[in-house]
Amino acid sequence: MKRLIVLAAMVIALFSLFACAPVTPGATLVSMTYVSGIDSEYTVGSDIDLTKVVVMVRYSDGKDVLVNSDKLTFSEVSTAKAGNYTMTITFETVHTEVVIKVVEEEAPFVITEVSQPDFVLQYNSNIAEQENKEEEFFFRNDNYYVGSDNAFRYNLKVMYYNGTTVKTLETYTNVSKISILNDDTYVDLEGAELAKYVTVDEALHTYLFTEEANGRSFRLRVYPKEIPESQADKIPSYTKTFDFAVIEGYNCYTAKDLYYLDNYEQAWMNYRLNLGLEESKDIRAIIFHSDIEVTVDDIPSAFLYNVGDADVNATDSDYDRVIGSMRDNPGAQIYRKQVNGVNDDFSFIGNYFSWDISALPLVVRESGEITEVGAVISHATLFRIYGNETEQNKGTAEMRNISLIGNSPRSENATLSGGLIFTKTEDIDVNFENMITRCWFIVYMPQINDQGNAINISYTKNYDSFNCFIYVWGHDNVNVDSSIFSGSGGPIVIADHVDPTKADNYVSGVSFINCVLDSWVAGTEGWFNLVGASAIVPQLKAMNALFTPFGASFLKTDEVEKMNFVAIVKSGSAQSLTTDDIKGKVQINGSTPLDFGASDQVLAAYLGAMKAYGAPVFQSSAGGIAYTDGATGLYELNLMTGASTQIIDPTHAVFDGGYLNMYINMGANTGYMGVVLGYQN
Amino acid sequence: MKKSVILVILVIYVISVVVVGYLGIKMKAYDEVVYAERIAVISDGVDVTQNTNTQYTDEGYPLIKIPFDVNKGVAVYQIEYRIYPDNATIKTVKFIGDSNDTVTLDAVTGIVTITEAWTSVTVTLESNDGKKLRTTVVLLTIIDV
Numbered sequence: 001m002k003r004l005i006v007l008a009a010m011v012i013a014l015f016s017l018f019a020c021a022p023v024t025p026g027a028t029l030v031s032m033t034y035v036s037g038i039d040s041e042y043t044v045g046s047d048i049d050l051t052k053v054v055v056m057v058r059y060s061d062g063k064d065v066l067v068n069s070d071k072l073t074f075s076e077v078s079t080a081k082a083g084n085y086t087m088t089i090t091f092e093t094v095h096t097e098v099v100i101k102v103v104e105e106e107a108p109f110v111i112t113e114v115s116q117p118d119f120v121l122q123y124n125s126n127i128a129e130q131e132n133k134e135e136e137f138f139f140r141n142d143n144y145y146v147g148s149d150n151a152f153r154y155n156l157k158v159m160y161y162n163g164t165t166v167k168t169l170e171t172y173t174n175v176s177k178i179s180i181l182n183d184d185t186y187v188d189l190e191g192a193e194l195a196k197y198v199t200v201d202e203a204l205h206t207y208l209f210t211e212e213a214n215g216r217s218f219r220l221r222v223y224p225k226e227i228p229e230s231q232a233d234k235i236p237s238y239t240k241t242f243d244f245a246v247i248e249g250y251n252c253y254t255a256k257d258l259y260y261l262d263n264y265e266q267a268w269m270n271y272r273l274n275l276g277l278e279e280s281k282d283i284r285a286i287i288f289h290s291d292i293e294v295t296v297d298d299i300p301s302a303f304l305y306n307v308g309d310a311d312v313n314a315t316d317s318d319y320d321r322v323i324g325s326m327r328d329n330p331g332a333q334i335y336r337k338q339v340n341g342v343n344d345d346f347s348f349i350g351n352y353f354s355w356d357i358s359a360l361p362l363v364v365r366e367s368g369e370i371t372e373v374g375a376v377i378s379h380a381t382l383f384r385i386y387g388n389e390t391e392q393n394k395g396t397a398e399m400r401n402i403s404l405i406g407n408s409p410r411s412e413n414a415t416l417s418g419g420l421i422f423t424k425t426e427d428i429d430v431n432f433e434n435m436i437t438r439c440w441f442i443v444y445m446p447q448i449n450d451q452g453n454a455i456n457i458s459y460t461k462n463y464d465s466f467n468c469f470i471y472v473w474g475h476d477n478v479n480v481d482s483s484i485f486s487g488s489g490g491p492i493v494i495a496d497h498v499d500p501t502k503a504d505n506y507v508s509g510v511s512f513i514n515c516v517l518d519s520w521v522a523g524t525e526g527w528f529n530l531v532g533a534s535a536i537v538p539q540l541k542a543m544n545a546l547f548t549p550f551g552a553s554f555l556k557t558d559e560v561e562k563m564n565f566v567a568i569v570k571s572g573s574a575q576s577l578t579t580d581d582i583k584g585k586v587q588i589n590g591s592t593p594l595d596f597g598a599s600d601q602v603l604a605a606y607l608g609a610m611k612a613y614g615a616p617v618f619q620s621s622a623g624g625i626a627y628t629d630g631a632t633g634l635y636e637l638n639l640m641t642g643a644s645t646q647i648i649d650p651t652h653a654v655f656d657g658g659y660l661n662m663y664i665n666m667g668a669n670t671g672y673m674g675v676v677l678g679y680q681n
Numbered sequence: 682m683k684k685s686v687i688l689v690i691l692v693i694y695v696i697s698v699v700v701v702g703y704l705g706i707k708m709k710a711y712d713e714v715v716y717a718e719r720i721a722v723i724s725d726g727v728d729v730t731q732n733t734n735t736q737y738t739d740e741g742y743p744l745i746k747i748p749f750d751v752n753k754g755v756a757v758y759q760i761e762y763r764i765y766p767d768n769a770t771i772k773t774v775k776f777i778g779d780s781n782d783t784v785t786l787d788a789v790t791g792i793v794t795i796t797e798a799w800t801s802v803t804v805t806l807e808s809n810d811g812k813k814l815r816t817t818v819v820l821l822t823i824i825d826v
């Protein structure tokens with residue numbers, strides 16, 4: 001045994017001696033083998049450290065020798081771009097090749113973005129100063145409101161990079177801090193104090209405020225709990241803050257949340273029940289938390305014509321158009337809010353978001369009857385607010401801080417006459433304030449006023465309407481203040497005397513204070529053809545020649561002759577122009593109103609005298625009155641003698657003022673209708 | 682009347698009909714507002730949605746990777762876009778996104794400045810014509826493209 005051990009040791013020693021044995025003089029290099037010192041991969045842009053590279057070279061005498069990097073040369077390899085590259089390592093006359101692998105820097109799970117919820121970003125954008133002033137609200141500093149009827153949602157946008165693309169962190173937990181505003185100081189809420197005002201669900205990102213919170217202001221600070229340790233220093237940057245005031249109201253995030261807006265229509269009650277929702281809810285306020293678009297998928301199908309409906313047959317001449325179109329029942333609307341009780345109030349708080357119904361279909365059948373293409377006069381209404389018609393209603397409704405987008409812009413395309421009316425109101429005081437409207441068939445339609453109510457429209461901007469902006473249907477107390485009306489296809493206001501056969505029955509009255517009234521029309525727009533007003537336009541325009549010699553005009557030429565069509569007061573007995581004797585009032589900035597002589601006995605006398613001749617009568621907003629025989633000029637009437645005197649004085653008051661009231665009729669002994677045009681002098 | 686004169690009149694008449702028909706001269710009563718129908722984001726001169734190499738986030742937004750200059754510590758990117766139809770009345774947009782310590786978004790010009798690598802910002806372009814047409818892109822700074 002002893003001999004074996006000694007023998008093994010001698011063999012190992014001999015081998016070792018042989019390995020370290022110097023290379024035989026004259027032996028030549030045969031080959032090289034890479035041993036170590038190069039990493040398995042390098043990231044793009046990194047340096048390749050070759051100082052630890054070791055290779056083994058073999059000589060022709062069979063000896064292998066290790067060679068360190070200081071005796072080696074290396075071919076150039078760039079890490080600028082990911083890929084596999086060959087590096088040649090050379091020692092004297094031998095070389096070998098190794099593959100250098102260059103890869104993109106692998107991003108670990110890393111949060112790339114924590115941003116405010118989309119609704120906050122949109123809100124901030126909506127209240128900012130706008131490049132297009134038509135989009136800018138008059139007032140942009142009202143509170144942001146949150147309702148206490150249902151939960152307020154605050155979903156941060158949390159994004160991370162997975163090595164390929166950016167993904168949304170679907171499941172994360174809020175870490176919230178809520179403070180209440182006491183005087184001018186925010187005080188953090190915790191424990192019982194917090195529970196008094198709000199129930200927080202951090203996982204669902206919801207905050208359900210209590211009645212105790214109504215009328216109070218709060219500050220919410222939130223960051224996502226899932227921020228990796230490696231990014232913990234970014235928590236302050238990732239913490240988002242939001243201030244708001246809580247009121248009693250129902251929070252709406254999508255069109256689905258508007259299901260409870262209507263508290264009247266059976267169609268909605270059935271719709272809610274079919275969806276497993278409550279049949280109804282007593283809601284005192286609707287509060288928007290995003291731009292909301294309503295499509296046909298969001299409303300009961302009963303508002304549309306559907307295949308199989310009892311009043312639609314495949315043989316109908318309009319069958320290909322009517323299916324899917326909006327129903328047009330004069331008494332109907334998509335959403336009806338009944339404000340019932342004494343001291344009952346309702347608020348519609350837009351929080352500066354938009355209510356967009358531009359995707360809803362047009363009316364094809366007027367009042368349910370097959371109607372020629374382009375001949376529809378729509379009655380379909382998006383939102384109707386009703387008071388209680390059986391008792392004196394002390395409640396009020398308000399709508400504010402909202403942008404409204406309809407489906408019927410001003411156009412020569414007459415099919416757009418089937419667009420929606422935004423709102424009708426009846427038997428209730430309503431205040432519309434700080435709103436922007438666009439593309440409605442009609443925007444506001446105040447209706448008969450049995451309860452002595454007032455409709456107030458203030459600080460609104462209204463654009464691009466197919467028909468008019470305000471259609472007053474027998475409401476005598478419509479007050480418009482500090483608003484802009486620009487670009488309707490017809491007049492800005494249509495005011496109907498609903499039933500002229502009964503002298504004072506539902507007479508309309510509108511007052512404008514400090515408004516921009518700007519609706520330049522040529523008379524060939526879709527509205528004129530629709531209501532049969534095209535025929536009188538040439539006659540109207542022709543009368544301008546009576547004024548131009550005196551430096552006054554109600555026309556301007558801009559490719560074609562246009563007039564600023566402010567208002568028309570007519571009979572409500574027909575949708576077109578009639579010969580009824582009517583009453584009504586349109587007044588601008590407290591100047592001489594168009595009121596058929598109700599406030600001016602002299603004007604009343606003129607109208608009485610000229611009716612038999614069918615002669616138009618004019619009264620400027622400065623009060624000057626004249627009539628014309630249509631041929632030779634303008635005349636004053638001596639009410640005592642009945643004599644007429646031609647007006648030749650250019651300083652006559654009839655040539656003064658910003659507006660010209662015209663009383664025109666359809667022929668001798670027919671009733672006058674009133675037209676208000678913008679006046680230049 | 683000489684035949685040549687009649688012939689000239691006829692020729693002029695025919696030419697007039699052709700010219701008017703070709704040019705489509707029509708007196709419009711007023712200029713209708715033409716609203717934006719599509720907002721295309723342009724990257725490297727190409728509509729990102731038409732580029733088969735475009736990556737998308739899981740929400741379906743085009744992802745634009747922008748190189749982060751490690752030496753300068755910043756990435757600056759100008760979001761380019763185009764409004765369709767070509768005769769849209771208003772052809773500008775506003776840019777909506779969240780600015781913070783490391784991300785600055787100019788709401789008017791669409792210039793995005795990011796001072797950190799591996800940082801994303803979601804930007805929504807919204808038409809300025811009042812109809813609020815929107816499209817969204819995500820920008821991500823990476824080190825070397």
